[in-house]
Amino acid sequence: MTAKVDHEERRRQIAEALLRIADTDGLQSASMRAVAAEAGVSLRLVQYYFTTKERLLLDAFARLGAQLQARMERWIGEARAPREVVTAILSCILPTDPESRRITRTYTAYYTLVLGDPEAMERHGARQPELLEGFLAQQLRAAQEAGEIDPGRDTGVTAAGLLAMVNGLGSSVLGGQRSGEEALAILTYHLDELFRTP
């Protein structure tokens, strides 16, 4: 078989061009031609590696998810105590540095897409939020057993609330309503409130 070029590398190159456009100008500007130009290849090549646009969109989305997961594992890896893990999980999503700004922005670009065609991406394995919520709840329980959190709290709904709050804070930052630092300050204030054992 002819392996003149690395297929996977090509696909990665094109998909990341798509993500770059989605980050800068939004997904509606990510036409096949624009992606081809951004990746420095011909339109035909984009068609060749990803037959249809939907497949390109799906593939790029999977890569975006992998990037977020890698970033999160990197952040969690530096954490030691349960509280640090919780803080890492939550502040990792907040758009404070350029990388997270990029990821969050692109994620919300896709979010609008999934609203128009519900359950279009769930079919292709986007179960991350549920898993993340479970993991966060588990970490909260660990902190609870370590005596750092009031044992009366329901870790499940607390995790859900925190995740929703971080998500909402991210939206406000992306919308230019407040800076990433302000959002982080709001988050840490609520975490301080949570980790206060009376």
Place this chain on the structure above:
Amino acid sequence: MTAKVDHEERRRQIAEALLRIADTDGLQSASMRAVAAEAGVSLRLVQYYFTTKERLLLDAFARLGAQLQARMERWIGEARAPREVVTAILSCILPTDPESRRITRTYTAYYTLVLGDPEAMERHGARQPELLEGFLAQQLRAAQEAGEIDPGRDTGVTAAGLLAMVNGLGSSVLGGQRSGEEALAILTYHLDELFRTP
């Protein structure tokens, strides 16, 4: 002057057709022709009343904001104690009933638009979130002085956190991650936690 038809009524009819499409199929499906068809008028009429598409989008957005504000005043009007006001403000935004589902969905459709062209709508008076946050903080302070909330809490960041959480919960509901009732349960749990005076 010729007042054969009510101009404002026509504009309302067309703008609401736009909002209806944005709710059902997303803003990207709201072309001038689709709006005209949905409103039952000719394409030329849409052009006549709103010269350009941008103006139509802006006008419809203003009406959407007015609808949300009207709904919120309606909800707040039924509240008595500060805690009820706070609950009304927050649960009013949550997509639990059809009306709020519609408003929230359409709002997030516009949200993606504003990400692509930052400060495009802020110029046309969309200062609602800041005002709402201030109002919520003020209500929290009232509850604080009534002894219903720990006086040590910072009402400003608490208001910001709650609003962000409700926003995030709304996103999860729209994304099909959980039902409106579950989101409301999570919110009330956190409100119970907040309004607990030890």
Place this chain on the structure above:
DNA sequence: ACATGCATGATACGGGTGTACCAGAAGAAG
């Protein structure tokens, strides 16, 4: 009664979109 101006209809134009088709390089296999 007629002219003026508002309100509406039909249609054309230029451009961008996703996809399909046809034609070659280029290296492996016979």
Place this chain on the structure above:
DNA sequence: CTTCTTCTGGTACACCCGTATCATGCATGT
């Protein structure tokens, strides 16, 4: 060398978009 498969380029097609243009009703002011 030929043949065949993998890979790449150019281009055409049909469609939808926002906007502009031309034409016409039709009510009203004088």
